[in-house]
Amino acid sequence: MIARVIVAPKPVVNDPQGATVHRALASLGFAEVSGVRIGKYVEIQLTAGSVEEASSRVEAMCRELLANQVIEDFRFEIDPGTLPRP
Amino acid sequence: MIARVIVAPKPVVNDPQGATVHRALASLGFAEVSGVRIGKYVEIQLTAGSVEEASSRVEAMCRELLANQVIEDFRFEIDPGTLPRP
Numbered sequence: 388m389i390a391r392v393i394v395a396p397k398p399v400v401n402d403p404q405g406a407t408v409h410r411a412l413a414s415l416g417f418a419e420v421s422g423v424r425i426g427k428y429v430e431i432q433l434t435a436g437s438v439e440e441a442s443s444r445v446e447a448m449c450r451e452l453l454a455n456q457v458i459e460d461f462r463f464e465i466d467p468g469t470l471p472r473p
Numbered sequence: 474m475i476a477r478v479i480v481a482p483k484p485v486v487n488d489p490q491g492a493t494v495h496r497a498l499a500s501l502g503f504a505e506v507s508g509v510r511i512g513k514y515v516e517i518q519l520t521a522g523s524v525e526e527a528s529s530r531v532e533a534m535c536r537e538l539l540a541n542q543v544i545e546d547f548r549f550e551i552d553p554g555t556l557p558r559p
Contacts, residue, residue, distance in 0.1 A: 391534070393479075393514045394514075395514060395516065405515075405557040407544070408515065408538070408539070410516060411538055412517075412534055412538060415534075415537055415538060417519075417529065417530065417533075417534055419519045419520045420481075420517055420518065420519045420534075421519065422519065423515065423516070423517050423518070424515075424516040424517035425513065425514070425515055426513075426514040426515075426516070427512075427514060428479045428480075428481060428507065428511065428512040428513060428514040429491075429494065429510075429511055429512075430481065430509070430510040430511075431498075431506055431508070431509050432506065432507045432509070433503075433505045433506045434482070434505045435505060444503065444505065447503075448498055448501075448503055448506075448516065449542065450558065451495070452497055452501060452502055456476045460511060473532065
């Protein structure tokens with residue numbers, strides 16, 4: 388299975404990297420952009436007996452390592468891969 | 474509208490950051506993980522007359538700034554926000 392995890396700064400947290408990319412886009416002529424937030428994308432290949440088991444393991448990975456929950460939110464989806472999609 | 478962009482290293486490109494996270498997960502007991510790839514997640518708020526227009530602008534942003542196409546792939550989705558989803 389493949390888990391696709393997105394870890395992004397909470398809305399109330401300053402995001403200087405996003406602000407820098409926002410300014411860079413503006414200077415390239417993309418004036419229609421009103422905000423940019425930058426986070427991490429983590430793709431995890433793992434084996435699990437079921438999508439539910441994979442979800443619970445990936446949630447634990449996020450809490451223990453991938454996300455700093457003080458300043459970041461995370462979300463993920465599990466792609467069962469060769470199994471048929473529900 | 475909101476564009477959600479994922480920029481990830483091409484499959485053939487070395488990803489030392491992913492390898493490090495893989496080792497860290499293994500040392501935390503997540504032995505079921507067989508691979509980790511790490512990329513960037515970019516959330517862009519922008520105004521556009523249509524989803525098609527937003528797509529074409531975000532594609533240009535990726536090509537000009539957000540992704541290094543020599544070593545990275547990108548993909549994105551446009552969320553029209555207040556408009557009903559198709």
